[in-house]
Amino acid sequence: MNSPHMLTxxxxxYLPTQMVPADVDVEDVAHALSLICRFGGHTEVHYSVAQHSLLVAKILEDQGAPVEAQLAGLLHDAHEAYIGDIPTPIKSVLGATWHDLEADVATAVRRALDVTSAFHDWEDLIKYADRVALATERRDLMHFDADHNIPWRLLGGVTPFHEKIGALGWSPQWxxxxxxDRYEALRSAREAARLPHAA
Structure with a gap:
């Protein structure tokens, strides 16, 4: 393998530019996401993409979403385990090159974890839960002052989650x-829901 590659x-x-489903391992995903900081590290304490993903899944559960949507919500940023979490304002500067890479890697990861259809079916609901999580994180973890800071247009009309973000002191491994654990619980629940019901 002579092309630029990375080690999980x-x-x-794996080759980030040629990602295939066989490259994906959910334990690699969990490990990496637990160490990658949200917002480029600009939170009051270490707050990882894994924590964000769990929050999105919790919001979807609170909204009464089916387990397949909750699982897709938990995994909505799973591709970042392989290419990192680039803050949205920077993504917009990087343009099509980054957009295409992210889309290709996300496609491979979602196929590997069997959530492609769920993303298609529940995309709008997952995106809204993601924005609710973003609003909640800004409220609970960042020094945002509506009177002094630039408004976040993405959050217009979005209300933060009714619960505050807690359990912040645990290690990335935790x-x-x-x-x-949440992945396995949701995956098992999804598989049970797919079984034909006895007459």
Missing amino acids: FSGRD WADVFL
């Missing part, structure tokens, strides 16, 4: 384990 936590080599 589990010891797998959050990786919580992420995996």
Whole structure:
């Protein structure tokens, strides 16, 4: 493998520009997301993409979304385990090159984790839950002052989640384990829901 490649936590080599489903391991996803900071690290404490993903899944559960939507919500940023979490304002500067790379990697990861259809079916609901999580994180983790800071247009009309973000002092490994536990619970619930019901 002579092309620019990366090495995962589990010891797998992969090409970010040629990602395939076989490259994906959910334990790599959980480990990496638990160590990647949201907002480029500009939160009051370490707050990871894994924590954000769990919050999105919790918001979807609170909204009464089906388990397949909750699972897709938990995994909506799973591709960032392989290409990092680039803050949205920077993504807009990087343009089509980044957009295309992110889309290709996300497609491979979602196929590997069997959530492609759920993303298609529940995309709008997941995106809204993501914005609710963003509003909640800004409220609970950042020094935002509506009277002095630039408004976040993306959050216009979005109300933060009714629960405050808690359990902030745990280690990244703890959050990786919580992420995996939630993944397994939702995946099992989804598979049970797919079974034909007895007459």
